[in-house]
Amino acid sequence: MWKTVPFVTKSISSSSILLAASSLIQQQIRTTYILKRKFPPQLHKKGSPPKKLRSRHYIYDLVEDTNTKKQEDIDVILTTFVEGLGNSGEKIKVKPQFAYNSLLLPGLAVYACPENLEKYKDTLCNKESVEYSSPNALPTIKTLSRITLSVVMNKDHPWVLKPWHVKTSFRKSGYVVPDDAITLPEKPITGPDMGLENKEFYVTVTINNKEKVNVRCRLHHWSTDIIDRIPYTPYFWEEDTEPIYPEFKEVLETLPKKVTKSVNKN
Amino acid sequence: MASNAVQSVKKLGVFERKGLFDKGVGALLPEAYKKFYKEWKLTEPTAVHYIPEVGKWKRDDLTGEAVPIQNIPLPLLYPKEHNRQLWGGEAVIQGFQLRDKHRRRVPHFWFPVLKRSVVYSEVLNKFFSVIVTDRTIQLINANYGFDHYILKTPACDLKSLLALGLKRKILKELEAGCPSYKDDPVIQSQLAEKYNKYLEAYTSDEIDWYGFSFTEACNRIKKQMEEGQQKIAFKHMYRAELIDKLRAAKLEEAMGQSLKSNESGLDPTWLRKMIPFSKKKET
Structure with missing residues (x-):
């Protein structure tokens, strides 16, 4: 099939770097069907052309289909x-x-x-x-700024809002946030106060001691007594509401609102 | 020497068929094109569809008999569409499957899996949307870029006219010093440092003739020769010859004539009568 192979390859390898410059390709790459003859052809004499292929020499076995093989990273x-x-x-x-x-x-x-x-x-x-503390910092910022966190407080006993309350609320909605990463607004929020029910405020979360992100929160009251409990409003994050203090309005307006994609209200 | 002598003795009295470059327009093609053609068609490509055995001899496991290893490549098919695509050495295989010992063999074609993707040439500073195989992309990745892959791979493995044409373009661009980055001499010098090692393998003439199919090359040389010749109308040629003859005969009238037709000393109206389709026609 390749009558002039020795001659040509010699001339090329001596004159060019084409065949010599294979240092970068460490190994043979195969991404295709690799076949094998079921009946190998007869041996030919040294120096003479290969013998004519018969029909049986065209019967192939599939050795490997590398298209379906996992490629290395x-x-x-x-x-x-x-x-x-x-x-x-x-x-x-x-x-x-x-x-x-x-x-x-x-x-x-x-x-x-x-x-x-x-x-x-x-x-x-x-x-x-270096722009961000970790590759996942930006995705975390994006996610946290999009959510509306429901902070549920006691309806019967007096309390002052502390970072651990917010931490618990984060944990309930699937985010593990350490106490020291949560910064509350300077003005304290105290309760129980039904005037604050379903009103908004914000907390600041620090990621890796570097990036800061504001999270929109909404205050809810909850009682252990089943009769005193306020009924749950589904999709409460879609209803418009006011901030707890008017000072929060400026920050809350900069945060994007959570949108439920799958709800069809009609 | 001895083997050469044996070869020539064997060839004695054997009719040697004329090759592609021995007859017709093919004989006119330059040595540069012949070198490319050898690299393209007459070199054994990398084994893609079979695993060649290594070594010269192998031993039969049972008997211990030594048998020579002769790797005979699988015959491959290249449809004409492949010339517009980059298959990375893959091809269509026509053959048979023997699905069961007691069944007749079944004809089968193994096709490469093609998909459309984009390749980027740094030298040309262009993106190309082409049909490729997974192997092409893997080779590009393994060679750290499309330019390296195209420049490093010999023509027998690139195979398609698209890839070879791109190789010629890239080589020409490198030879010209990357005019596509005219405004940025820093990048130009970086590219020269990166890719100029590949230019060493070719002369300028070889780059000029790289990557043409045989028909294209023939048409090219024909066109070049036609452009080289100046066409002279026969009437001017014969007229000059006639005047020469008359001068040889030393005719007095001819001595005053110039050889060129437009500077002839003849009366212009007389000449116009003789030329029937001249543009200016006086009534």
Whole structure:
């Protein structure tokens, strides 16, 4: 089939770096059907062309279909901060399809080749360029600023709102927030006061001692006595209400409102 | 030497069929194109669809008999559509499946899985929407970029005319010093540092003739030759010849004539009568 192979390959390898420059490709890549002859063809004499293939030499067995095989993750270096992945200059391991389509083509990352590793070495050490404390900081900020936290307080006994109350409310809605990360507004909120029922205020959550995010909260009262309990309003976050103190209005207006997607009111 | 002599003796008296480059327009093609053609068509491509055995000999497990290893590649098919796509060395395989020992063999085609994706060439500073295979993308990733992949891979593995044409364009762009980044000399120098190692393998003429199919190359050389020749109307040629002959005969009238037709000393009205379709026609 390849009569001039020895001659041609010799001439090419001696004259060009094409075949020699395979140092970057460490191993053979196969992403296709790999077949094997069921009946191997007859041996041919040394130096003579291979013997003619018969029909039986075209019967193949499938060795492997590499299209369905899991591909190995590849290393890329980020050139900007990417939400959920990392800061610029960080080397990350991601799935090859995702890396190619979502990072490399839009220019958010470059290949982790030796030249690029050298080039982006200083970017990571330089702390000034680090924008967020962790890759998940921005997603956390986005989520927390979107929710309306229901803070449920006692209807029968007097209380002053403390960070641990808010922490419990966070835990009930699925967020684990430490006490020291929660900052309450300066003006104390005390109760029980039915005038504050279903009114809004905000708390500030500090993420990794760095990023600060305001969270919209709504005060509710609850009693152990079943008769005294206020009936629960479904979708309370969709109803408009007032802030507890007028000073809160300014901050609350900057926060986005939670929208329930699946509710069909009609 | 001895083997050469044996070869030439074997060839004695054997009619040698004329090859592609021995006859017709093919004979006119330059050495640069022939070199590319050898790299493209006559070099064995990387084994993609089978795993070649390594070594020269292997031993039979049971008998211990030594048998030579001869890797005979699977015959591959390349439909004409593949010339507009990047298959990364994959191909269509026509063959049979033997699904059961007692059943007749069943014809089967193994096709590569194609999908549309985007490739980005840093040198050309362009995005291309092309049909590729998973293998192409993997090769691009393994080579750290499309340009490296195209420039590093020999023509026998690129195979398609699209890939080869892109390779020629990239090489030409590198040779010209990346004019697409005219405004940014920093990037130009970076690209030169990164990719100029690939230029060493080619001469300027070889780059010019890289990546054409045989038909395209023939048409190209024909066109080049036609452009090189100047067309002279026969009447001017014959007229000059006639005047030469007359001068040789030393006719007095001819001595005063110039060889060029437009500077002829003849009366213009007389000449106009002789040329029937001239544009200016006096009544």
